[in-house]
Amino acid sequence: MPMGVADSYRYWGEKNTVFVKSSKGCTITDADDQTFVDFRLAYGPIILGYRDARVDQEVIQAITERGTMSGFSTDLDSDVIELVKQMCPNIEKMRFANSGTEAVIGAVRTARGFTGRNKIVVVEGGFHGLYDEMMWKSDVDNWDAESGEAPEVAAFGSGIPEASREHLETVPLNCFEAIDEVFARVGGDIAAIVIEPIMGNCGSIASSQEYMQKLRDLCDATGTLLIIDEVKTGFRVAKGGAQELYGIHADLTTYAKAMGNGYPVAAFGGRADVMNVIRSSNGGVTHGGTYTANMIALSAAKATLTILNNSDAYASINKAGADIQKVLAAVFTKHGIEHRFAGPDSMFGIHFGDLVPTNYRDWKKTDSDLYTEFAMNLIKxxxxLEPDSREPWFICEAHKNVDLGWLESTADRAMADAIASRVG
Ligand SMILES: Cc1ncc(COP(=O)(O)O)c(C=O)c1O
Structure with a gap:
């Protein structure tokens, strides 16, 4: 494999690349038999815990009784959609996908098909998957914050044609002037705004309530669709995702990750009149794929969503997240480190500095190097966790069993060593 890994983000250098042997609850054990309490949770999908028997048993039963896939519809399709509709009442129609990327592709294509327009507006620091059009990022890493210029928009690497950004517009989060400027310039051709209101790939930096309302109003006034990307926040931050927290709803929503507690399942859906442009004939939007709505994915989603909908899992997850932040705050305060938490208890970011960043440019003002040093010591x-403060701490139900005393002393040691190495 190039770099010896199956996904380039898993390469952490010759010495630090992790190979996992097993997992259970909120822990993973690596090939050297070191066990970690895991706040990375595979970038977010694990919401109950690794190897949750309640989910795994449903999957085993489904695949032994029904098979893994047939290339036809099953009653699992509607069972899962019924559950989603109970939890997210604004979803009128839905289609399945196999990954967050595929769900975003489906939603964006549907929005273009419905509106007959081309352009997509995204927010700096947002991440919407690994397909060419969404693989343009605001390059804040190489940006001079004092320059007064906007960060450059750069490709995620080579192999991404310049043409793929032709219809992409990027604006800073929470900036009313920037979104107004884009609509004044190209509003007639904007199919959709795609936004993750709590940026799970940017330290849980969040849209203000007023900004979300502004986007909703702009979309309503211009016939543009609001796509809320809940690949990370969906079924994690609340039953109804970020939209429940804001009380503002999308025209189309994407889901993945927590929907299946680690099984690869995803979906997109929303307004029936919009989704109804998906048709197999007469110029309709095409959607599908060999593995779509396979029975492994859907039985896992059915079991996971049933538990999330009917148990007190969210209360446990939020309490564990709040308790863990309290412990970390005590450690940071003890060491005199200014810090701010961002985002909800189930997916919180940590920023060293005296402000909660309100957009990706603000993140540059935080002491992310100290965070990385602290995180690397925690891992030792x-x-x-991901040693980059743009990736939040993910909490699952099994974290309710974490020994907070152990966590506090471990964090204390990690921060003491980080400060010492800085001074040294
Ligand atoms: C908000 C968001 N959208 C889309 C994606 C892409 O999902 P996937 O990696 O499952 O393709 C991600 C992945 O982290 C994400 O966080």
Whole structure:
């Protein structure tokens, strides 16, 4: 494999690349038999815990009784959609996909098909999957914050044609002037705004309530569709995702990750009149795929959503997240580190500095190097997380069993060493 890994983001260098042997609850064990309490949770899908028997048993039963896939519809399709509709009442129609990327592709194509327009507006720091059009990022890493210029928009790497950004517009989060400027310039051709209101790929930096309302109003006034990308936040931050927290609803929503507690399932859906442009004939929007709505994915989604809908899992997850932040805050305060938490308890970002960033440019003002040093020390001592403050801490139900005393002493040691190495 190039770089020795199946996904380039898994390469952490010759010495630090992690190979996992097993997982259970909120822990993973690596090939060297070190066990970690995991706050990375595979970039978010694990919402109950690894190897949750309640989900796994449903999947085993489904595949032994029904098979894995048939290339035809099953009653699992409507069972899962019924559950989604109970939890997210604004979803009128839905289609399945196999990954967050595929769900976004489906939603964007549907929005273009419905509106007959081309352009898509995204927010700096947002991430919407690995397909060419969405693989343009605001390059804040190489940006001089003092320059007064906007960060450059750069491709995620080579192999991405310049033409793929032809219809993409990028604006800073929470900036009313920037979104107004884009609509004044090309509003007649904007099919959709795609936004993750709590940016799960940018330290849970969040849209203000007023900004979300502004986007909703702009879309309503111009016939543009609001696509809320809930690949990370969906079924995680609340039953009804970020939209429940804001009380503002999308025309189309994408889901993946927490929907299946680690099984690869995704979906997009929303307004019936919009989704009805998906048709197999007469110029309709095409959607489908060999593995779409396979029975492994859908039985996992059915079991996961049933538990999330009917148990007190969210209360446990939110309490665990709040308790963990309290412990970390005490450690940071003890060491005199200014810090701010961003986002909800089930998916919180940590920013070293004296402000909660309100957009990706603000993130540059935080002490992300200290965070990385702290995180690398945590990993050494058995706490797994992404050593980049743009990736939040993910909490699952099984984190209710974390020994907070152990976490506090581990974090204390990790921060002491981070400060010492800085001074040294
Ligand atoms: C908000 C958001 N959208 C889309 C994606 C892409 O999902 P996937 O990696 O399943 O293709 C991600 C992945 O992290 C994401 O966080």
């Amino acid at each position: 001592h058995g706490v797994m």
